[in-house]
Amino acid sequence: MRAVATTLLFALAAAGQQPDPIIESARADAARYVRSIPNYIVSRTTTRFHAIPHRRQPISDWHKIDTVSAEVANQDNRESYSSIEIDGKPSKALPQAGVWSNGEFSLLLDEILNPKHHAIFTARAADDVDSRLAWRYNFTIDAKHSGWNMAADAGLFRRMYVAPSYSGSIWIDQATGKVLRIEKSTHSTPHSFPIGTVEASTGYSPVEIGGETYMLPTHSQTITCRRDNTECFRNETVFENYRKFEADATITYSK
Secondary structure (H helix, E strand, O other): OHHHHHHHHHHHHHOOOOOOHHHHHHHHHHHHHHHHOOOEEEEEEEEEEEEOOOOOOOOOOOEEEEEEEEEEEEEOOEEEEEEEEEOOEEOOOOOOOOOOOOOHHHHHHHHHHOHHHOOEEEEEEEEEEOOEEEEEEEEEEOHHHOOOOEEEEOOOOOEEEEOOOEEEEEEEEOOOOOEEEEEEEEOOOOOOOOEEEEEEEEEEEEEEEOOEEEEEEEEEEEEEEEOOOOOEEEEEEEEEEEEEOOOOOOOOEOO
């Protein structure tokens, strides 16, 4: 821990930023979370939408594509999917078309709060989330230290991967020091990358697993738009029925 603290102080000094006790408490809580969270299973339901944007006007005419549900087993921060259904019909795999996101929810706190990502936090302000008093901070993370990994089809069976710079806001509970909400967005993906804009938000709530209470994602939204702005996609996700993944649990994984 001393080495991590020393590294953080050097990073803050280089960025001209003084340690903030609220952020440092949230960092410590996130580190404990990563070490202590048990393997678990959660029911995930994602409703996907599509829209054709109109120039300089907010998108209002979202059209539903489908609803994807699955059981997600998180083992050592790695996700495996089973019991996949698309519009209520069993599927052997997650959807290939459209936009899909996975894996980032279990690592999102680490992505923002781990000192190795050198997030710069500014503009602390009092706010509230679901009637809970919170501190809201804005943050930025540059591409060199980004942990927001993205992938997209680039044609001719080619897959592109990027980790762009991005910015956003984080809400920290004033009473407990735990993260209640994270919003992030990027408009700086490489010109060769098909996706030009990504906006994501994740809300956290207390969840009991194995007799202990953890702050875990309960809902999220992701909006992506193509670089030429010809179409956009929105995913609305709900996480519920968290339970401990027991060593003798039986899960049949889709091939």
